[in-house]
Amino acid sequence: MNEADTILIEKYIQGVLTAKERMLFENRLANEASLSEAYQSTLAAYELINIAGRTELKNKLKSFQKNNSKSKKSLLSFKYFYYAAALFILLIGSYVFNNYLNTMNSSQVFKTYFKAYPAPSVLRGNDTIENVNWNSAILYYEQENYKEAIANFEKTENTIPQYKVDFYKAICYLQWDDTYLNSAINSFKKISQQKSDFQEQALWYYGLALLKDGDITEATKTFEFIVENKTFNYKLASEILKIRVKD
Numbered sequence: 001m002n003e004a005d006t007i008l009i010e011k012y013i014q015g016v017l018t019a020k021e022r023m024l025f026e027n028r029l030a031n032e033a034s035l036s037e038a039y040q041s042t043l044a045a046y047e048l049i050n051i052a053g054r055t056e057l058k059n060k061l062k063s064f065q066k067n068n069s070k071s072k073k074s075l076l077s078f079k080y081f082y083y084a085a086a087l088f089i090l091l092i093g094s095y096v097f098n099n100y101l102n103t104m105n106s107s108q109v110f111k112t113y114f115k116a117y118p119a120p121s122v123l124r125g126n127d128t129i130e131n132v133n134w135n136s137a138i139l140y141y142e143q144e145n146y147k148e149a150i151a152n153f154e155k156t157e158n159t160i161p162q163y164k165v166d167f168y169k170a171i172c173y174l175q176w177d178d179t180y181l182n183s184a185i186n187s188f189k190k191i192s193q194q195k196s197d198f199q200e201q202a203l204w205y206y207g208l209a210l211l212k213d214g215d216i217t218e219a220t221k222t223f224e225f226i227v228e229n230k231t232f233n234y235k236l237a238s239e240i241l242k243i244r245v246k247d
Contacts, residue, residue, distance in 0.1 A: 007112050107214075110211045110212040114208050117171055121138075122138050130159060133155040133156050137151075137152035137168070141171075146172040146176035150172045154169070161196070163191050167187070170209075174205070181209065182213075185206065189206050200231040204231075207219050210222060223240050
């Protein structure tokens with residue numbers, strides 16, 4: 001069971017997945033034995049914690065009632081105390097529970113929200129011969145062979161806009177080798193500052209790359225800008241901003 005699936009299970013139990021995400025998760029539950037087993041174990045653990053908490057509260061309240069059973073006034077006070085205590089535990093428990101599930105480190109957030117940008121269609125007709133390196137790079141990209149994809153992107157013909165080449169090459173860097181993480185960050189930043197049809201997408205991946213690098217402060221500023229201006233994936237950026245990202 002990988003870390004991303006563990007986070008997904010917790011989000012499912014918490015009820016924060018979208019309808020589409022729930023449907024996909026439930027389909028996996030029905031078809032993946034290991035995921036189903038992990039889900040049942042996690043659910044049982046939460047229930048055990050819940051029961052233990054209720055038992056502790058019940059024992060404390062019984063003790064209080066025993067010590068205060070000499071008068072009707074004490075019993076009345078106990079009743080009010082019982083309701084107040086129950087409400088207090090409910091509120092505190094809800095706060096702790098939600099904060100626990102909404103706390104991740106920057107690497108976990110990256111793994112949860114990163115998804116490779118779809119590959120463009122390979123060029124056909126006369127363009128096939130003229131752009132053989134670009135087409136090869138795209139095919140390797142689709143196959144998730146990022147090392148070969150990068151090698152071909154670097155030989156891409158001049159007929160392909162450089163920002164487009166750099167964008168897909170940076171996506172490869174994010175998934176292939178952390179040695180090139182700074183190169184990815186610099187590429188996304190540069191593309192996001194230039195007017196093009198990949199400007200907004202580059203800004204989103206710039207924020208994710210910063211998270212992978214552990215730069216939470218700058219990543220937060222980036223996602224706040226995305227939400228404020230409603231650019232590419234601003235709803236997902238809003239979700240990230242609600243997470244308590246720890247170092």
